[in-house]
Amino acid sequence: MHSSAVFLIEFGAIILGLGLLGRFAGRFSFSPIPLYLLAGLAFGEGGLLPLGTSEDFVAIGAEIGVVLLLLMLGLEYTASDLVSNLKTQYPAGLVDAALNALPGAAMALLLGWGPVAAVVLAGVTWISSSGVIAKVLGDLGRLGNRETPVILSILVLEDLAMAVYLPIVTALVAGAGLASGSVTLAIALGAAALVLMVAVRYGRLISRFVSSDDPEKLLLVVLGLTLLVAGLAQQLQVSAAVGAFLVGIALSGEVAEGAHNLLSPLRDLFAAVFFVFFGLHTDPASIPPVLLPALALALVTAVTKIATGYWAAGRAGISTKGRWRAGGTLVARGEFSIVIAGLAVTAGIEPSLGPLATAYVLILVIVGPLTARFTEPVATRLTAVVRRRAATPPPEAEAEGAPEPAGRGPRP
Known part of the structure; x- marks a missing residue:
């Protein structure tokens, strides 16, 4: 009875604190995600007041949060939208991998960590956070923007690439042979292809099965189906996020609209729990020794991600503001970056890799919502300043081109 009371007190305090932080962020018109993460740091390992009994529940809530974030993203688009975007945006996926994986691999090699750690750190710097970006798009009201399908296409390509990458990394860190690694990879690819085929071909049948005039029944069926598919996908070495996203893609019409309205409050609740959970498992004392390499890597890969999105949106005919x-x-x-680093840490590949990855992700998960909001206005202002300076001739040119004062003849 005592532990139950402590659980209720802890979890209630978490939810109340998140609500107050969200209101504070809303008052100043910025994303609450950085505040959620800092709250997790304060009450996690090595923090001011570590939590006890509610930690396991928070971990489950965090997994549900990521699943719901990706489900809600999928509900915004149809299967035909997904297929057409993937066909047109696959070059952007290749550019994304090249620009953002190479800095991580180079950093690991410069630090002398070896090729396996280089492959791991390449994945850490390559993959954007679908969960954070989904939340940011919703917070900023950009789900209907023209550039959003391009962003989602890149995220989906990254998540699908994880179906190939994660089995490879798992085999590398475990020292598995070629045969066992190939079997794991084949299972992952087959599962991803199966889920995608079902979503595209049988989306209408799934929508009919799920459809209900009763909001309670619709909520239970959609939520249950999403968690079931996400769990099966993860069991088959495919991302649970990919499974949830494809469930959202499969649903269409009134079913998608009704599910979106019903699940929005649940998404916001569990998404906030996810970001707190991320902070809870970070020991602040492990960050200072690796802060400088993490900052350098964060700076480089922030620039490469901006370049990736700008180029991909330009290919899709998006305006300059939309590209930024x-x-x-x-x-x-x-989330993916932490999962990838966790595989190497568990296998004992490199002791410093975990803290470096954690510091790197913390920097960019805090900076990410800020760049999402301010990159476009800052770039627009800088462009305007450059254009004004280019259009204004220097003082020397004005003096040379000025006419002689009236009434004076030529100088002797």
Whole structure:
């Protein structure tokens, strides 16, 4: 009975604190995600007041939060939108991998960590945070923007690439042979292809099965189906986020609209819990020794992500402002980066890799919502300043081109 009371007190305090932080952020018109993360740091390992009994529940709530974030993203688009975007945006996925994975690999090699750690750190810097970006797009009211499908296409390509990358990394860190690694990879690819095929071909049948005039029944069926598919996807070495996203893609019409309205409050609740959970498992004392390399890596890969989004949006015919918004939105790293680093840490590949990855993700998960909001206006102002300076001739040129004063003849 005592532990139950402590759990209720702790979890209630977490939810109340998140609500107050969200109101504070809303008053100043910025995303509450950085505040949620800092709250997690304050009450996690090595923090001011570590939590006890509610930590396991928070961990489950965090997983549900990521699943709901990606489900809600999927509800915004149809299966045909997904297929067409993937066909047109796959070059952007290749550019994304090249620009953002190479800095991580180079940093690991410069630090002398070896090739396996280089492959791991490449994944940490490559993958943007679908969870953070989904939340930011909703907070900023950009889900209907023209550049948003480009952003989602890149995120989906990254998540699908994880179906290939994660089995490879798992085999590398475990020292598995070629045969066992190939089997794991084949299972992951087959599962991802199956889920995608079902979503595209049988989306209407799924919508009919889920459809209900009773909001309670609709909520239960959609939520249950999403968690079931996400769990099966993860069991088959495919991201649970990919499974949830494809469930959202499969639902369409009135079903998608009704599910969106019903699930929005749940998404906001569990998404906030996810960001707190991320901070809870970070020991602040492990960050200072690796802060400088993490800052350098964060700076480089923030620029490369902005360049990726700008280029991809330009290919899609998006305006210059939209290109900057797309680039700034992609900067945040999060859940996948921590999962990738965790594989190496568990296998004992490199002791410093975990703290470096944590510091790197914390920097960009805080900076990401800020770049999403301010990259476009800052770039627009700087462009205007450069244009004004280019259009204004220097004082020397004005003096040389000025006419002689009236009434004076030529100088002797």
